[in-house]
Amino acid sequence: MAVPKRKMSRANTRARRSQWKTSAVALVSCPQCRSPKRPHMACGECGTYNRRQVIEPNA
Amino acid sequence: MPKPTKGARLGGSPAHEKLILSNLATQLFQHGKIKTTEAKAKRLRPLAERLITKAKKGDIHNRRQVLTVVRDKGVVHHLFTEIAPTFAERPGGYTRITKIGQRKGDAAPMAVIELVTEPLNAVTTTRKAPEPAAAPAPEPKADEVEETKAEASADEAEVTETEAKKDDEA
DSSP states (O other): OOOOSSOOOHHHHHHHHTTOOOOOOOOEEOTTTOOEEOTTSOOTTTOEETTEEOSOOOO | OOOOOSSOOOSSSHHHHHHHHHHHHHHHHHHSEEEEEHHHHHHHHHHHHHHHHHHHHOSHHHHHHHHTTOOOHHHHHHIIIIIHHHTSSOOSOOEEEEEEEEOTTTOOEEEEEEEOOSOOOOOOOOOOOHHHHHSTTHHHHHHHOSTTHHHHHHHHHHHHHHHHHHHHHO
């Protein structure tokens, strides 16, 4: 089985990991309560989707 | 070659998967609305709709076929006598899945699957009106190119004729 010959330097490891990036989650405003929510999902604040009550609001 | 089932595999074995889906179907018909993971909801929807279609037929053969999935006779009775008549007019699409975000703990995407209770709206198919589509096209032709004016006017005449026909049909 192929195995690494040398230990990878800290610089190389860190240079590779510098490319690990996160991206901001996409948000839209709820048509019912105007609070930010994720698209295609029920609003967590008022519990509606397309103005239809889906779940109990977590108030 | 058999076509694989769409969607995620559930549980640890085919028997476990079958049991999960039949339990979910039973709970859905019992409560009308259940909260589960997106993957399970997506697998449950075709099964539940197939069972409702059988319930709409309503004879003893279909009842026995539903009983092989939903083992609870009370729930099957409720499905055949209460739920199926409400879907008499609806041509499929008996359930609705709404995503409600991630579960705390394992961040599994959750969803609510429910039986549609709203009355069926008559689908109004609005065909494109012929006037706005046909009217703007000949005008720029006539302004820009004078040579093809005769042809354009001929086209316009044809268009108006067809419009008149369409109006007559409508």
